[in-house]
Amino acid sequence: MNGTGTGTAAPSETELGELRAAVRNFLAAKSDEHAVRTAMGSERGHDEKVWRQMADQLGLQALTVPAEHGGDGLGLVELGVVLEEMGEALLPSPFLSTVVLAATAVVASGDVAAAERLLPAIAAGTLTATLAVPDHAGSWDVGAGLRVTATGGRTGAVLDGIAPIVLDGATADVVLVVADGPDGPALHVIDGDAPGLARTPLRTLDPTRRMARLDLDGVHAEPVGDPASLTAVLDRVLDVATTALAAEQVGGARACLAASARYATERMQFGRPIGTFQAVKHKCADMYTRVQVADAAAREAARAVDGIEGAPAAGIAAAVAHSVCSEAFMAVAAENIQVHGGIGFTWEHPAHLYYRRAKASQLLFGGPAVYHERLLARVGV
Amino acid sequence: MNGTGTGTAAPSETELGELRAAVRNFLAAKSDEHAVRTAMGSERGHDEKVWRQMADQLGLQALTVPAEHGGDGLGLVELGVVLEEMGEALLPSPFLSTVVLAATAVVASGDVAAAERLLPAIAAGTLTATLAVPDHAGSWDVGAGLRVTATGGRTGAVLDGIAPIVLDGATADVVLVVADGPDGPALHVIDGDAPGLARTPLRTLDPTRRMARLDLDGVHAEPVGDPASLTAVLDRVLDVATTALAAEQVGGARACLAASARYATERMQFGRPIGTFQAVKHKCADMYTRVQVADAAAREAARAVDGIEGAPAAGIAAAVAHSVCSEAFMAVAAENIQVHGGIGFTWEHPAHLYYRRAKASQLLFGGPAVYHERLLARVGV
Amino acid sequence: MPSEMDEFVATAREFLDANATRRSGSADLPEWGVGEDRITYFSTDPPEVDAAKVAESRAWQRTRYENGFGWVTGPRAYGGRELSTLHDLVYDGLEAEYDVPDTGVLSLIGLGMIGPTILAHARDHIKDRYLPAMYRGDAIACQLFSEPSAGSDLASVETRAVRDGDDWVVDGQKVWTSVAQHAQIGLCLCRTNPDLPKHKGITALLVDMSAPGVEVRPLRQMSGGADFNEVFLTGVRVPDDHRLGEVDGGWRVALTTLMNERATVGGEGAGPAARALSLPFLTELLRANGRLDDGATRRRLAELYADQAATEYLNHQAIRKLRAGTQPGPEASVSKLMYARNLTRGAHFAAEVVGPRLIADTGEWGTYSWTELLLSTPALRILGGTEEIMKNILAERVLGLPKEPSIDSRSPFRELRRSGTAGS
Amino acid sequence: MPSEMDEFVATAREFLDANATRRSGSADLPEWGVGEDRITYFSTDPPEVDAAKVAESRAWQRTRYENGFGWVTGPRAYGGRELSTLHDLVYDGLEAEYDVPDTGVLSLIGLGMIGPTILAHARDHIKDRYLPAMYRGDAIACQLFSEPSAGSDLASVETRAVRDGDDWVVDGQKVWTSVAQHAQIGLCLCRTNPDLPKHKGITALLVDMSAPGVEVRPLRQMSGGADFNEVFLTGVRVPDDHRLGEVDGGWRVALTTLMNERATVGGEGAGPAARALSLPFLTELLRANGRLDDGATRRRLAELYADQAATEYLNHQAIRKLRAGTQPGPEASVSKLMYARNLTRGAHFAAEVVGPRLIADTGEWGTYSWTELLLSTPALRILGGTEEIMKNILAERVLGLPKEPSIDSRSPFRELRRSGTAGS
Helix, strand or coil, rough: CCCCCCCCCEEEEEHHHHHHHHHHHHHHHCCCHHHHHHHHHCCCCCCCCCHHHHHHHHCHCCCCCCHHEEEECCCHHHHHHHHHHHCCCCCCHHHHHHHHHHHHHHHHHCCHHHHHHHHHHHHHHCCCEECCEEECCCCCHHHHHHHHEEECCEEEEEEEHHHHHHEEECCCCCEEEEEECHHHHHHHHEEEECEEEEEEEEEEEECCCCCEEEEEEEEEEEEEEEHHHHHHHHHHHHHHHHHHHHHHHHHHHHHHHHHHHHHHHCCCCCCCHHHHHHHHHHHHHHHHHHHHHCCCCCCCHHHHHHHECCCHHHHHHHHHHHHHHHHHHHHHHHHHHHHHHHHHHHHCCHHHHHHHHHHHHHHCCCHHHHHHHHHHHHCCC | CCCCCCCEEEHHHHHHHHHHHHHHHHHHHHHHHHHHHHHHHCCCCCCCHHHHHHHHHHHHHHHCHHHCCCCCCCCCHHHHHHHHHHHHHHCCHHHHHHHHHHHHHHHCCCCCCHHHHHHHHHHHHCCCCEEEEEEECCCCCHHHCCEEEEECCCEEEEEEEEEEEECCCCCCCCEEEEEEECCCEEEEEEEEECCEEEECCEECCCCCEEEEEEEEEEEEEEECHHHHHHHHHHHHHHHHHHHHHHHHHHHHHHHHHHHHHHHHHHHHECCEHHHCHHHHHHHHHHHHHHHHHHHHHHHHHHHCCEECCCCHHHHHHHHHHHHHHHHHHHHHHHHHHHHHHHHHHHHCCHHHHHHHHHHHHHHHCCCHHHHHHHHHHHCCC | CCCCHHHHHHHHHHHHHHHCECCCCCCCCCCCCCCCCCCCCCCCCCCCHHHHHHHHHHHHHHHHCCCCCCCCCCCCHHCCCCCCHHHHHHHHHCCEEEEECCCCHHHHHHHHHHHHHHHCCCCHHHHHHHHHHHHHCCCCEEEECCCCCCCCCHHHHHEEEECCCEEEEEEEEEECCCCCHHHCEEEEEEECCCCCCCCCEEEEEEEEEECCCEEEEEEEECCCCCCCCEEEEEEEEHHHEECCCCCCEEHHHHHHHHHHHHHCCHHHHHHHHHCCCCCCHHHHHHCCCCCCCHHHHHHHHHHHHHHHHHHHHHHHHHHHHHCCCCCHHHHHHHHHHHHHHHHHHHEEEEEEEHHHCECCCCCCCCCCCCHHHHHHHHHHHCCCCCCHHHHHHHHHHCCCCCCCCCCCCCCCCCHHHHHHHHHH | CCHHHHHHHHHHHHHHHHHHHHHHCCCCCCCCCCCCCCCCCCCCHHHHHHHHHHHHHHHHHHHHHHCCCCCCCHHHHCCCCCCCCCHHHHHHHHHHCCCCCCCCCCCCCHHHHHHHHHHHHHHHHHHHHHHHHHHCCCCCCCCCCCCCCCCCHHHHHCCEEEEECCEEEEEEEEEEECCHHHCCEEEEEEECCCEEECCEEEEEEEEEECCCEEEEEEEEECCCCCCEEEEHHHEEEEEEEHEEEECCEEEHHHHHHHHHHHHCHHHHHHHHHHCCCHHHHHHHHHHCEEEEEEEHHHHHHHHHHHHHHHHHHHHHHHHHHCCCCCCCCCCHHHHHHHHHHHHHHHHHHHHHHHHHHHCCCCCCCCCCCCHHHHHHHHHHCCCCCCCCHHHHHHHHHHHHCCCCCCCCCEEEHHHHHHHHHHHC
């Protein structure tokens, strides 16, 4: 427990429990399987009414926005609870792009003007946003050059290039773009309907999380923050994003575990519930073990990112959680299909939606090869 | 089946069955667990009487020695049967060092004088021998320099240096040594009792397979073969040795599987044989799967090394077998302990002797990192 | 003097040269960056393409049949040649060198499994009527065994058949029925006596798939295609002479079918998925993604290749045993387990190499196309017997481990259903 | 104003400063190439070293006890302080900063598991007699539960106890008994009524290990040491007042002991083996072997470290829950499963890095020494409950999956033995 946290106190379990119950009830009403399938088949990929209700009824978009910009100023420990529930319900939503990627980037940039322009609207649920890091490898490695370039001065830059895969890129009201400029890579913001911006929705492995290609042809952009601090900003965004994703992954894994345990208890084969067979029973126990370890990793990362006393270094805990939770969710989602047998690989059964989410989440920030090396870099090996 | 074998015909299953039965009966009489434990506790590490009987009664040392040098001129398919049985019985013996490493090196060198001097005695069981490749990494990588150097001419060289780990190095009557000479690395032969040679027996992970350090201080040596062909000679020895080892590993794995299946059938827990529990049952099925695949790999490698029609390239099949059989034996030996529970990790139970053999065999020619890269090199990736 | 096998090979070669085009070199290995960008285990096509392919299959099977290669191992009375399984394999090996239509729609289930079952258990006039039609390519047969509630416990079929005069009246639902949408006949396991233990009250009937009351609905799998069907049977009349085996003796009939299923397993090393995971193709994948020098990737490639090669060697060994006259036994399940494992690992390996370009289709060749394989591999561990069932078979039938204590093999089926419902 | 916990910490700090030396920095992390070249999970020492260490343990425990830190959670009547488990943990955390003797020989079994069991189930004068002696370091206690034929099925004990006047006469054999060679007392499960179902006819007796008929023989494990014993009981007389719980009610007593075993699991992250597999040590291992830049090795290191770190985080979480007042339940088995898995993977990882120098002792530091760990890890997956038992517990008690149908919990033990022998 001799960590490096700076001494923030942890929120109480009671408060977290209340938050969880509120989100869970909301999602049970708004994001059951039918709603998920409807949203994933819709043009925009999510239900905009639910997005507004999330803001109006629960204020979820405001949770981690700093108080001075219209939010509650809470941390990843609280946000983790929300994302865990969203992951469990497979909610299709621009939450990860808007609240996690974009808002964190704006806050981390220290750009007060951008924060004042964007954060209150994000907190109010009236603005969706995303972040594009159009590097060549898809692993946020901005040092090796970017596929979007910025010309012009520090105000009123012009962006050209391609961002090949951008989370919620087709629907976001504004897009933060990292582009190579005269002072090196720098953060910019463009409007989603800016002239010169073509947005092409892409087929996705995970139909509950949309991606788009952005083609930028002389798009007007506002610089955000100081290019000198961009690496630090992106490191922070990556720590926050992978920690948030880890919580979502734990939620998804938990849903798979619950489905398997339920099916193993109810499904009869050879005159017995299949859960009485050790092969199935131990599969469920293995899934449980993975979920518990992933859960601990996700929570520790949230505490670390929030700087809670006694927590380990944020960069390390976030990298550990990203690795452990990515693999746990993938393994548990795959095993869930096996426990279900034939019915588990039909289109009608939700098992494959979790499998798709698990694989897409694992690869979202580069995938195993990238996150393992990132972890070693964070621990200095 | 469109392989590259040169058209040698495969020996009949009937002949192989007879050979197997003869070796099995011999080992049942000479190498039961008590005999193995006695031999492994003895000074020389093997029973010399059994070694002579192997030659006198079964002619095993002669099996693969070319007919022109007093042997039967058979191949790895036949030798594999013998080694499989030896592996199953965990026979402590200088067979691998003498018949596989040393004899193959002499034959491959094409040095007729050395062959005439050494092979008839090996075939007769009156000479034991070994091969030392004192490279720096322990992976037969002679290009990076050797720890033994040869000075003097092509006749009557003098060797100096250290061979840190030599199989049966303390007891072998003659030692083939690869040493760096004026013409690059070259094969030499020295007497086991040559002046200037100090042989230090080493503690070993596997007490049934002895290792020694050789310190060479001006040891008289005879060159063997042409240094220009050394790489080809060592490649051939490695293909033959890893194929032979693969057969031995399959035998060891088969013994572990049989022990587990027997114990699972006999051992009662919770009022039932433990083999009725799927956890144990499926562990045994997994072991069986590994053994079958390893068995196929070892046999295919033997056919390939023997150049049997339709077999794949020897270098590839041997590398596949080395990798697959090393990992199968290690996994099966470890699982065997788990199936046995507490009794399985006592000193008195033979399970750990197989575990030790499995790990030591896996690392004998460099270990996983080396054999995986060697496999890729052989397939040209 | 040429051997009998040499002569067989010569005749087969002559037939193939006359009726098909020989492929050039390794034409069945896909080339990186060339051709259709699709990596799949299942073969789902749009309906019109599917129908055309079935027609081609039927035509090629008719050509084979008319030239004596439609049923190499079958009796002469039904157009076969009464040769060994080895001859069959040798012919397959030769044919693989030619560019001919894939006849899987006919052979995997119908000719490979149902044909031998009809031969073993049907009355003579039924054999006369269906066997030549099947091996001539006219009749496609499907296997109506699996049911939603039975799952791995095949003997728990609930589809009822009730005797009515000379007919049986069949009601129930089957599932995971491949080729049912193309089939003319289906071999259907029915519960005929629920008062007997579950293995004893089953009867096997040959159902005319065009009979009133048979409805085939496609079943969409998670990878998007519909390679299987649900088959609903509502008051379907089946004449008693279409019964295979004895009344209530259908489990023995089913075992004949299942044994033939296991025997066909060895050949699974082929197929577009296995080819995509071949070493040359994966090497190009690594090269295209700049990972050919990455140690971690190389290590995983080597591990994958070693297991693939060893599985291939295992199949070689099975063929050698067959040549030596040994019939494959339950140990053939090893091949299926390894095949599923290798394909699963391979798909995840490729996914890791491709990275984020797997999650959205950027149009780049050889990236998003891996998703279909990734979404197909879970099925491999379930279809044709789950891994758990395979492992039970290996442990009990090969290693001789004792069976789990079971109550449901002796109790009347009717009671099992009751207690089953109560227990869930 | 300082809280009660602050005051506790201050007192403990004062005690430790007065009686022990504080370590400098991270002194418990082994340094590469320095010191004893031994990497082990077990603690086998030569007998004379062992005896000296036990004496040091006893002395340090006495010092603790006399200063009020011998039994932080225990009743004042027996020299305890009646504080919470959290106080105990806090004290352990503080003590870890000092260089003090390892008291595992006393605490792992005796003070951690047998003490609480005696407290819960023994008569008052037995508590008076043994509890202070144990927590003062005078009496070492062992657990006489496991038997050769019972294995994982702990309730199948066959050691008999027959009533004779005021005594019980005990005959049987126990196995896997750690610290028995040093113990003064042993808690022994005995079959007292074979006509009852197996869980019902067991009685728990506190055996004087110096009584006539008790023989302790060391049991050598595969790694070479003898960390366990066989204990032979031949006509051993135990007074009835040394019985814990009711006659035939010993299974409840055993459950108290086993619950306390699970509660101690969380702390297994320490120990010389875990330290050898710590990131700094492994990094030096890679550096010494020139593998720090090898992608495949790095990948495996990252995977290993991620799982180790996550397991550590899981333990942090358990401690936080404890702080919040939640007692650990069966889910603590996850920690044990992960610990065994991480150590096993770590040992094989190190073996691969070391390569051939693992198979023979060349004298080079940090090479052959990994063999001892490699030969210890198989035991980790068995001792204190096999993986299979752990998984049953997780599936049934945490996930609520149904139990396997069992006949042996209701039949009289006598009949089980008979059918058991017949069935094998």
